[in-house]
Amino acid sequence: MKIEMNGFDEEQIGRLLRLLPPAPEGWVRAAQELPTARAALDELVARAEHDAEFRLQLRADLERAVASAGFEPSPFVVSRLRRLLEEV
């Protein structure tokens, strides 16, 4: 996407910069941890598919079961896992 910016004065530059405040740090960090969270998810889902008892534990108390399995029960992992469990 090519944007023509010639002729912008300093006031306009300042106004445009104000449009992009930083996202909350926690949101950014959670998004950056996605690759790690994805790996945890893959492992948890694979285990749930083959281990009926673990599947029951997840359904009973998702966050505790994730933590007991040695993974950080981040909001992303918990919400995705809840969705994925419906398919298992």
Place this chain on the structure above:
Amino acid sequence: MAVEQTDAQLVSRCRAGDPDAWNEFVERFSRYVYAICGRGFRLAQHDAEDVFQEVFARAYERLPELRSDDAVRPWLAQLTRRLCIDRLRLNARDTPSAEDPDEREADDVLAQLDEAMAVRAALDKVGDPCREILDRFFCRDESYRTIGEMLEIPAGTIASRISRCLEKVRSELDGRNRASPPS
């Protein structure tokens, strides 16, 4: 002057599995996605957070399918836009009094955000200390006093530094790189 990678170069590194590239990707586009949720569609903070995480989750999953690495920004914009509209429609279903999303207004905001991203890219190219001073003043709304304390420079010189830094960004945008060192 800082050396900044193009969007395409960054996407290419993400595809190649460079462990630092994804962090940079999120860093580069987090403000953009956040602003689309907040300014473009005025999502409540908890809705914006859900959409924000969903955008990056889908981006991570689908980045390998992106046809043109150069097109990552409009692709992210469309993805965010669609998820914001879905969220607003879901809310409207639960709360019938909620207004429909004003997509035309959101498109106007998106166009402004694209301009803002171009300015941001110019600022990144100018680099520190200008990047930090302008970011603190315009994006984080910090006072001269706070900026002075944080950067250990006299507060009385902040205004003139901001002015000089804006001029550098303008020069960068105009393609007139001046050889003066950062102030």
